[in-house]
Amino acid sequence: DAGVIQSPRHEVTEMGQEVTLRCKPISGHNSLFWYRQTMMRGLELLIYFNNNVPIDDSGMPEDRFSAKMPNASFSTLKIQPSEPRDSAVYFCASLFGPEDTEAFFGQGTRLTVV
Amino acid sequence: KQEVTQIPAALSVPEGENLVLNCSFTDSAIYNLQWFRQDPGKGLTSLLLIQSSQREQTSGRLNASLDKSSGRSTLYIAASQPGDSATYLCAGRYGGATNKLIFGTGTLLAVQP
Numbered sequence A: 001d002a003g004v005i006q007s008p009r010h011e012v013t014e015m016g017q018e019v020t021l022r023c024k025p026i027s028g029h030n031s032l033f034w035y036r037q038t039m040m041r042g043l044e045l046l047i048y049f050n051n052n053v054p055i056d057d058s059g060m061p062e063d064r065f066s067a068k069m070p071n072a073s074f075s076t077l078k079i080q081p082s083e084p085r086d087s088a089v090y091f092c093a094s095l096f097g098p099e100d101t102e103a104f105f106g107q108g109t110r111l112t113v114v
Numbered sequence B: 001k002q003e004v005t006q007i008p009a010a011l012s013v014p015e016g017e018n019l020v021l022n023c024s025f026t027d028s029a030i031y032n033l034q035w036f037r038q039d040p041g042k043g044l045t046s047l048l049l050i051q052s053s054q055r056e057q058t059s060g061r062l063n064a065s066l067d068k069s070s071g072r073s074t075l076y077i078a079a080s081q082p083g084d085s086a087t088y089l090c091a092g093r094y095g096g097a098t099n100k101l102i103f104g105t106g107t108l109l110a111v112q113p
Helices: none
Strands: A005-007 A010-013 A019-024 A031-038 A042-050 A053-056 A065-071 A074-079 A088-095 A109-113 B004-007 B010-014 B019-025 B030-038 B044-050 B056-059 B062-067 B072-077 B086-094 B100-103 B107-112
Touching (some): A010 A019, A019 A109, A042 A074, A053 A065, A074 A088, B010 B019, B019 B030, B019 B107, B030 B062, B044 B056, B044 B062, B044 B072
Parallel strands (some): A010 A109
Antiparallel strands (some): A042 A053, A065 A074, A088 A109, B030 B044, B056 B062, B086 B107
8 A cells, every 4th residue: 555645745836726635535534633833833633534534623723724534535614715934844644543553654744835 | 531641742752762742632532543653744544543442553663552541642662763753643532433533632742964
């Protein structure tokens, strides 16, 4: 397996624009996590899914953020409208829930909102 | 509230020294604990997973322990090398059914040649 795949790797956008980040988890994994990483706040859990169902979105900072998982192999994190304070690295991770196994991370998307 | 903290926040040691990184968690109902390494500008690489039935896990020069009752985990690095310089993060997994993964604040390690 190619691991957790995120796209794009880098995104530069203007304030007010819509941004969509994408994640393909490892095949067979049934839990998917979205994190945001900044120097000030470290790694923050935004939302996570089990079997494509959102379990906890309490970390989503504002209504401008939304996430979907339409099927087991794809998830999106959308920011609309984007603001400069959304600039961060966004990571996606997946694991296979019933088993006592590792979580694996994607390489992240570095978002810059100007 | 489930929280994971790491101390120290930063550590600088000379090459060859043995060192210990600490991770504390508030909820002892932790399912398992995973240690990661992150190089600057890169993603997270899994180092060790201490499974729910284990108290310790070893990989090469790394040894991680888990004490659920005291809410602590440690990562021991033997004979440190400049290539070990990175940020080390621990993550606690909670709730077998819900699989919540909570990260610590990280320890920035610098190994001086």
